[in-house]
Amino acid sequence: MWFSFLSFAILSIGLVQHLDAISSPIPPYTNYTYATELQPNLADLWWSIDDLRKEITFEFHINTTGWIALGISPAGGMVGADIGLGWIDQSGQLHFEDRYAYGFYQPMVDNTTQDWFGLQGREVNGWTAIQFKRLLDTCDVMDYPIKSGTNIVIYAYSLEDPVIIDGKATIKYHGDRRYTRAIPLQSYANPPSESKFTGLDYFDFQLHNYSVPSNETTYHCTVYKVPAKFPKRRHAIAHKAIIDPANIDIVHHMLMYECDPSAVFDDENLPSGICDDLGEVLMPCTSRIATGWAVGGDYINEFPEVAGYPVGGDFEIQYYVIQMHFNNIHQMSNRTDSSGMRFYLGNELRQYDIGYMTLGQISGATAIAIPPYDDRLVIDSYCPALAMQNIPPTGITVVAAFPHTHLQGRSVWTKIIRNKKAVQYLFNGDAYTFNYQFQNRLPQPITLYPGDELATRCIYSTTNKSVVTLGGEATSDEMCLHMFTYYPRMNNLHFCWMANSMEAWGRVTNDSIPLDYNSIVKWLTDRQWTRQSIADWQTFYNSTSKLLIYDNGGNIDFADLPKLPDYEDFEPYQCKKNTTDVDTALRPSKLRSLLKRMEITS
Incomplete structure (x- = not known):
C-alpha cells in the first residue's frame, strides 16, 4: 500500500503522441512559433501568439481545392464550435467567414461581429493555404475562447x-472529411521528428512480451539498471515513449522513478512484477520521478538546449523503476506488451541537470x-516557503508543466505566491481534458526564488456520477497533481503534497468512526449525499486543517497546517470589449435574427 500511495501521488509526465513532419508543398507565409502535421499528407497547421494583443495567427493548409474550415470546440464536436471557414475562388481571391455551430447542421455566419479575419490565401498543386487570425477571447457569445491548457x-x-x-x-456537407485534434495552443511543446536524433547513442528500458493480466486495472513495475556501456556521465537530451502499437488502447500511462542512491539489487535478477506485490522491495x-508518458500525449520530449537529464558515470542514481498502468476495461486475456522508454544521449554535457517537482494532493481518500x-x-493545496527554502539564491528555472487528474x-x-501575494500563474491549465495529456512548454521560462x-488548484465535476469519487489509482478514481520540469536539478525538491488531517476527518465524522484509512473510505462511500451536504463539502475543504508532506534533503517531512494559508490573489481575467461591440453582440435584435435563421420561434 505504501508504494501505491506514494508513487501515484507524484504522477507527472512530459511526453507526446504525434511525430511532426509537415506534408504541405506550400511554404508558409512567415515564420511561426508552433507547427504540427494534423493529418499525414492531408492537413498542416502553423500558429503564433501575440501576447500583447492577445491575438493568435493561424496558417492552415489542406490537400484540397474546395473550402477548408478550422474551429475551436468545447468538447470535440460541432455543438458550440467557433469556426473560421475559407476558400479561394477561380480568380484567386480569398473569401473567409466567421461561423458558429449551434448543432449538427450547417454553421451559421456571424453577421454581427466578425472575429475571425482572413489575411491571405492561395491554391498551389491541389492544396489550399489560408492565413487568418482572431483574438484568444473575443467576448462574443458566438465565439469560443482559446483558453490556456488543452484546446x-x-x-x-x-x-x-x-x-x-x-x-x-452555402456549403455542402463535408461527410466524413472531418477531424478532431487536441492541442495546447498556448503551450505546445513542438515535439521534433525522431529523425533529429539519428546517430546518437541511446538506451531503452522496455518490457518484452509481458502478458497483461485480464484485470481491469494493472500496475506493473520493473527495476532497470543504468547500462554499463556508459562509463562516463552523459546527458539525455530527449526521450521517447515506446508504446506497443497493439496496446495503444490499454496502456494508460507509464512512469520512471529514480531509486535512492543507497538502493542495492541483484543485477542478475532485477525485480519485476505487480507493483503492490513488490511494495517493500521497491x-x-x-x-x-524521472519522466513518463500518459494517454494522449506526444511520444517525443526534447529538453531545453542548456539542460539534460544526467545518466551513467558518476551520477548518483544507478537503478530506476518503470511503472506501467494498463487500463484493460474489457478485461482481455490475450495481450502481451513491449512498451517502455528510450533515452537519446547527447555527445557533450550541457550546462545544467534537469529536475522534476510535483505539487498537489496525495492520491488517496483522505x-x-x-x-x-x-x-x-475545488480542491486547493499549498506549498509553503518551509518546503521551498532550499532553492538557491539564484533561483531555479521552470520550463514545462504537466497537469494531471x-x-x-x-x-x-x-x-x-510572493510575500503572500499571487504574482502570476506558474501554469494555468484552465482547459483540461483527461484523454489528451500534454507536457506544456511554458511560453517563457519562469524563475522561482527562495x-x-x-498554490495549486484542481477543479472537478461529477454531474455524471451517482457515487462518491475518491482519490486513488484506477481511472475511475481521481488525482490532483501538477508536475514541473526545471533546472538546475536539486536533490531536495521533488514533491510537495497535501491531505486533509486526521483531526479534520474526526470533526467531519463527529468522531463516529475509528480514524483509520479504511474506516474513512467506508464512511464516505456509505454516506447519503444531499444537496445541502454537497454544498457543505466545499466549505469543509476550504476551512479544514491540512497535512503537508514534502521532500527535505532526500527525507520525507511532515507539517500540520491549521488551514490553507491566506494570500492576496490577483484579479481574475475578464474579457473586455468596447461598449459598442458588446451592445451589438448582445442586442436582442441579434438574438431574434439568430432564432429566425435557426427556424426557432420565441
Whole structure:
C-alpha cells in the first residue's frame, strides 16, 4: 500500500503522441512559433501568439481545392464550435467567414461581429493555404475562447467551393472529411521528428512480451539498471515513449522513478512484477520521478538546449523503476506488451541537470473525496516557503508543466505566491481534458526564488456520477497533481503534497468512526449525499486543517497546517470589449435574427 500511495501521488509526465513532419508543398507565409502535421499528407497547421494583443495567427493548409474550415470546440464536436471557414475562388481571391455551430447542421455566419479575419490565401498543386487570425477571447457569445491548457481543434474540408446564392455562401456537407485534434495552443511543446536524433547513442528500458493480466486495472513495475556501456556521465537530451502499437488502447500511462542512491539489487535478477506485490522491495524507488508518458500525449520530449537529464558515470542514481498502468476495461486475456522508454544521449554535457517537482494532493481518500452530482468542487493545496527554502539564491528555472487528474478533472492551475501575494500563474491549465495529456512548454521560462510559495488548484465535476469519487489509482478514481520540469536539478525538491488531517476527518465524522484509512473510505462511500451536504463539502475543504508532506534533503517531512494559508490573489481575467461591440453582440435584435435563421420561434 505504501508504494501505491506514494508513487501515484507524484504522477507527472512530459511526453507526446504525434511525430511532426509537415506534408504541405506550400511554404508558409512567415515564420511561426508552433507547427504540427494534423493529418499525414492531408492537413498542416502553423500558429503564433501575440501576447500583447492577445491575438493568435493561424496558417492552415489542406490537400484540397474546395473550402477548408478550422474551429475551436468545447468538447470535440460541432455543438458550440467557433469556426473560421475559407476558400479561394477561380480568380484567386480569398473569401473567409466567421461561423458558429449551434448543432449538427450547417454553421451559421456571424453577421454581427466578425472575429475571425482572413489575411491571405492561395491554391498551389491541389492544396489550399489560408492565413487568418482572431483574438484568444473575443467576448462574443458566438465565439469560443482559446483558453490556456488543452484546446480541442476541429477541422473539415470539401472538394468544392461553396455555392453563392444571393451573395451568400452555402456549403455542402463535408461527410466524413472531418477531424478532431487536441492541442495546447498556448503551450505546445513542438515535439521534433525522431529523425533529429539519428546517430546518437541511446538506451531503452522496455518490457518484452509481458502478458497483461485480464484485470481491469494493472500496475506493473520493473527495476532497470543504468547500462554499463556508459562509463562516463552523459546527458539525455530527449526521450521517447515506446508504446506497443497493439496496446495503444490499454496502456494508460507509464512512469520512471529514480531509486535512492543507497538502493542495492541483484543485477542478475532485477525485480519485476505487480507493483503492490513488490511494495517493500521497491520502497527506495517510490519518491523520485524521472519522466513518463500518459494517454494522449506526444511520444517525443526534447529538453531545453542548456539542460539534460544526467545518466551513467558518476551520477548518483544507478537503478530506476518503470511503472506501467494498463487500463484493460474489457478485461482481455490475450495481450502481451513491449512498451517502455528510450533515452537519446547527447555527445557533450550541457550546462545544467534537469529536475522534476510535483505539487498537489496525495492520491488517496483522505485528500480527495468528491460527492456525486457536484458540478464544481475545488480542491486547493499549498506549498509553503518551509518546503521551498532550499532553492538557491539564484533561483531555479521552470520550463514545462504537466497537469494531471482523471476523468472528473476540469481544470488545474498553480500560482506563484510572493510575500503572500499571487504574482502570476506558474501554469494555468484552465482547459483540461483527461484523454489528451500534454507536457506544456511554458511560453517563457519562469524563475522561482527562495521564499516563493506555490498554490495549486484542481477543479472537478461529477454531474455524471451517482457515487462518491475518491482519490486513488484506477481511472475511475481521481488525482490532483501538477508536475514541473526545471533546472538546475536539486536533490531536495521533488514533491510537495497535501491531505486533509486526521483531526479534520474526526470533526467531519463527529468522531463516529475509528480514524483509520479504511474506516474513512467506508464512511464516505456509505454516506447519503444531499444537496445541502454537497454544498457543505466545499466549505469543509476550504476551512479544514491540512497535512503537508514534502521532500527535505532526500527525507520525507511532515507539517500540520491549521488551514490553507491566506494570500492576496490577483484579479481574475475578464474579457473586455468596447461598449459598442458588446451592445451589438448582445442586442436582442441579434438574438431574434439568430432564432429566425435557426427556424426557432420565441
